[in-house]
Amino acid sequence: MTAREIQDRVEEVREPGYTILEGSIPKDIVEAVNQAFSPIWDAHQDAIRTDPNRGPMRHYIPLPYDVPFYDSAIHVNPDLIAIVKTILGEDAQLTRYATDTPARGSVHQDWHGDVDVLFPEEPEYVPPPAVITVNSPLVDVNEENGPLEVADGTHRLPIQTAKEQIERGEISGKPLCMKVGDILIRDPRCVHRGAPNNTDTPRPVAAVVFQRKWYRIHPHHRRFPLHLYGRLSEEEQQLLQGIVEPRSAERK
């Protein structure tokens, strides 16, 4: 992408709240992740049925930073990183990698944002983003299998106001249908909800989180394995420095 195109995408994340880069990841790489995810999904069947963590028959499952799940083509696509760094700063960090998967029996989630309000003492003040979420579907997403529904521009409103306006029908949400290989770059404050998956095939979508360097890292985050870290480019190492395994073990 040209510098101009990058800037246009940055403005989309800033104004409506998201942008979709079509065909950005080679399909075979995503398909390998989807195949490897299948046994992980199967291993969570009890939890999904009895104690789902994102509403009925919808589950959030972290992925390992390892082959085939971690792939530079997914995580450090140059256009993606240029957009993320323009929004979050040159020292932005990659901190989480997981999947959201609704299956048959899932329902509409409540409208929500994914991150805490930074300055709750001043609910009217909406600062620039500290976190950007990047979603890439592991299967094609259509109206039947549970697309993410988003309400444009709602990250620029106090969250309570945004939710009330959606409930009153003054702002409407729209489903984002996507193909394998597409990536959705979004401000996670932009109000959204998962829709029901009415098919018999689960609909996994990967979620990679980037954040400003000073933003706290979730205490339960997974670590990036040291043996893979050493093989990455300097830029990639810098992106992952907040979550790499400690070097202490190596020094002993």
Ligand SMILES: O=C(O)CCC(=O)C(=O)O
């Ligand atoms: O299932 C999805 O696609 C969306 C899930 C979501 O937004 C959430 O759990 O925060």
Ligand SMILES: [Fe+2]
């Ligand atoms: Fe969400």
